[in-house]
Structure formats: C-alpha cells, structure tokens
Amino acid sequence: MSRSLVGSAPAAATPGRGAQGGRAAGATSTEQAGHWADATRPEWMTDTVQAPRVSVVVPTCGRPALLLRLMRALCRQSLGRDAFEVIVVDDGRCDATRSAVQALLRSEPSLRLRYLRPPLARQGPARARNLGWLAAGAPLVAFTDDDTVPAADWLERGARALETSPCAALAGRVVVPVLDRVPTDHERVTRGLERTEFITANAFVRRDALQRVGGFDERFTRAWREDSDLQFRLIDQAGPVGRCEDAVVLHPVRPERWGVSLRQQRNAFFEARLHAKHPRRYRERIGLPTPWDFYAIVASSLGALSLWAASAAQSAALLAAVAALLVLRFAARRLSGTSHAPGHVLEMVVTSAIIPFQSVYWRLRGALHFRTWFL
Numbered sequence: 551m552s553r554s555l556v557g558s559a560p561a562a563a564t565p566g567r568g569a570q571g572g573r574a575a576g577a578t579s580t581e582q583a584g585h586w587a588d589a590t591r592p593e594w595m596t597d598t599v600q601a602p603r604v605s606v607v608v609p610t611c612g613r614p615a616l617l618l619r620l621m622r623a624l625c626r627q628s629l630g631r632d633a634f635e636v637i638v639v640d641d642g643r644c645d646a647t648r649s650a651v652q653a654l655l656r657s658e659p660s661l662r663l664r665y666l667r668p669p670l671a672r673q674g675p676a677r678a679r680n681l682g683w684l685a686a687g688a689p690l691v692a693f694t695d696d697d698t699v700p701a702a703d704w705l706e707r708g709a710r711a712l713e714t715s716p717c718a719a720l721a722g723r724v725v726v727p728v729l730d731r732v733p734t735d736h737e738r739v740t741r742g743l744e745r746t747e748f749i750t751a752n753a754f755v756r757r758d759a760l761q762r763v764g765g766f767d768e769r770f771t772r773a774w775r776e777d778s779d780l781q782f783r784l785i786d787q788a789g790p791v792g793r794c795e796d797a798v799v800l801h802p803v804r805p806e807r808w809g810v811s812l813r814q815q816r817n818a819f820f821e822a823r824l825h826a827k828h829p830r831r832y833r834e835r836i837g838l839p840t841p842w843d844f845y846a847i848v849a850s851s852l853g854a855l856s857l858w859a860a861s862a863a864q865s866a867a868l869l870a871a872v873a874a875l876l877v878l879r880f881a882a883r884r885l886s887g888t889s890h891a892p893g894h895v896l897e898m899v900v901t902s903a904i905i906p907f908q909s910v911y912w913r914l915r916g917a918l919h920f921r922t923w924f925l
Contacts, residue, residue: 602632602633603634604690605637605683605686605687605691605692607682607692608695609639609675609682610678612646613647614650617696620698621663623699625658627702627703627704627705627706628705629705629709639668639679640665640666641668641677664685666685674771675695677771679750683755689756690712691760693750697802698751703796704752704797711754711797712754717790718784718790718791719759720754720792721747721748721752721792721794723797724744725744725799725801726740726803735894735898736811748791754797756788763787764783765780766780770820775820778824778836779824812905815908817912819916819919820916822917825922847873847906847907877903878899880902880905884902885898
C-alpha cells in the first residue's frame with residue numbers, strides 16, 4: 551500500500567475570519583478536516599503506525615517546477631521519513647501540479663505526502679495554509695513556500711528546537727543566495743526577506759497554538775502580512791514567538807516579468823489591514839515610514855493639471871517640474887547599487903513615475919476601508 555494520498559480538501563468553515571482570528575470558526579474547521587482525514591486516512595495515520603513529529607505545509611499555485619525543486623529538498627531531509635509528512639495544498643487547482651506530485655510519489659513511495667485541492671481556486675496562501683494545518687497529523691507544523699530550498703537538516707533542527715522550547719512558534723532563518731552580478735531592484739528587494747522577523751517561508755508552529763488563535767486570517771488574500779498577523783495573534787493569545795537560526799531555508803530570487811514593482815503596490819492595502827488589527831504592534835515591530843515623497847508627487851501632478859486647466863501655464867509647469875524631479879530622485883534611489891543595464895534603467899524610470907499614484911491609492915483605500923489612520 552502506497553504511503554500517499556491524493557485528494558480534495560474539505561469545504562470546511564473558515565478560521566481567522568473574526569477580528570482577532572475567530573476561535574469558534576477554527577474549531578469548526580478542525581472538526582470537519584478531521585472527518586475528511588478519517589474518511590480517506592493514509593496508512594501512516596492509522597493507530598498501528600507511529601504518527602509524524604512534524605507536518606510540513608506547502609501552499610502552491612501554478613509553479614510545478616519550483617514545487618518539485620522544494621520536494622526534492624524535502625526528500626533529502628536528515629529527519630527520518632517516518633517522522634514527518636508533507637501536505638501540498640494546490641491553491642491554483644493546477645493539473646500540471648497534480649501530475650508533478652503524482653510523479654514524485656511514484657519515484658519516492660516512502661515519502662509521506664498528501665496533495666489537497668481547495669474547493670475554489672486562488673483563494674490565497676492563508677486559506678491554503680489553513681487547509682493544510684487542519685489536515686495535519688503532527689503536533690508541530692512547519693510552513694514553507696514552493697519557491698524555497700530547505701537545508702538538509704532544516705526539519706530536524708526546527709522540530710527539535712520547538713519541542714524543547716516554551717514558545718508557541720519559532721521562525722527559522724531565510725537566506726537569499728548572493729548573485730554573481732549586480733542585482734536588479736527586484737532582486738535587492740528580495741534580499742529583504744533575510745531581515746524579516748517572522749515569515750511563513752520558514753516557520754514552525756505548535757498545532758494547538760494554531761487552533762487557539764484560529765489559524766491564518768484569510769482576509770489577507772495576497773501573500774502579504776498574513777504571517778505578521780499570525781505572529782502578533784500568537785504572541786497575544788498563545789505564547790512567545792522565538793527564533794531558530796539553525797533551521798535554514800534558501801530563498802532563491804524568482805524571475806519576474808517587467809514591472810513587478812507595479813504589481814506589488816496593492817500590498818499597501820494589506821499593510822492597512824494589519825495596522826487596523828494591531829496598531830501598537832505594527833508601530834513597534836514594523837513601523838514603515840509614511841512615503842511623503844509619493845504624496846508630494848501626486849499632489850504636485852494633480853496641482854499642475856488643475857493649473858493647466860485654469861490656463862495658469864507657468865505655475866502648472868513649475869509644479870510639473872517639481873513632480874518630475876521627485877520622480878527622478880526616486881528612480882535614482884532605486885538604481886543606487888543595482889543594475890544599470892538599459893532595460894533595467896528604463897523600467898526604474900517608468901515604474902518610478904507610476905508607483906507613487908498606485909501606492910497612494912492603495913494606502914488611502916486601505917485607510918478608509920479599515921477606518922485606520924494609515925498614511
């Protein structure tokens with residue numbers, strides 16, 4: 551009998567929907583996930599087989615090649631295969647991902663691996679992680695992403711550290727490999743993951759602590775700040791969140807299409823959500839400065855258009871020049887220490903002219919939507 555399971559995730563109730571995580575909703579989801587697991591239980595979840603020490607939850611969405619790279623790293627873990635299980639949650643409901651998992655199961659039949667599909671596609675990584683940990687059979691849950699490469703002793707070190715710690719969760723260390731060339735702006739921004747205090751690319755959490763706080767808040771529908779929200783709720787309701795620097799995952803820079811910085815501006819909306827839920831902890835642990843230069847660019851540009859419409863051409867030109875100088879200063883800041891290849895320079899100049907408007911829009915929309923003073 552193969553030690554694997556490929557199936558669909560239950561349409562469980564949603565944890566994390568309440569303002570502080572929703573314990574009752576989490577309890578309902580746990581119950582339904584348990585019924586689903588009992589109905590299609592793989593052999594390692596029977597009473598006669600030792601339960602795993604740790605469950606690894608991996609959300610994925612349309613990236614089968616990266617997922618297979620991660621899975622090969624998990625196959626090389628120093629922790630014995632009977633001591634851990636892997637739960638892949640396919641948020642994209644992608645047939646290529648399913649095929650990749652099935653192929654891996656054929657080549658690695660001893661790996662305790664389950665593949666879940668949420669009822670609906672693209673509900674976000676918070677939803678996918680909730681479905682994963684609700685189906686987990688171990689008391690410890692390790693979270694990572696499909697674009698990471700864990701070190702061979704990642705699970706062994708992280709599980710041992712949490713088992714002997716009074717903490718509700720531990721954050722491991724994320725390492726972004728150094729490139730052998732001058733980085734792009736996107737690549738330099740990715741290096742910032744190394745300084746993140748708590749990130750689900752490398753986190754170990756007690757399952758009972760997840761139950762206590764209701765898991766991830768699924769209103770964070772993008773891969774942004776849902777991990778910080780979980781961290782803050784764990785600290786408030788379950789216990790301290792510590793570090794385990796010995797549990798390491800590599801996070802290689804993923805190639806991105808032109809203008810990736812424009813697509814990231816919507817993250818400001820979820821910054822506002824986090825600020826609304828945890829204003830004090832946001833100020834203490836994150837405290838991003840207000841981008842006054844963005845507001846100045848927007849205000850100068852709108853003022854120039856208004857003056858031009860009012861036939862005050864000279865004043866309009868002055869304000870337009872102020873906006874242009876601020877945009878060029880922003881572009882120069884992004885180009886400092888990054889690639890000066892012509893295509894990258896052009897991208898920085900063009901996106902630097904658009905980003906302030908997108909950023910201000912999403913910040914103000916978030917502030918109004920969540921009724922929080924977030925500028």
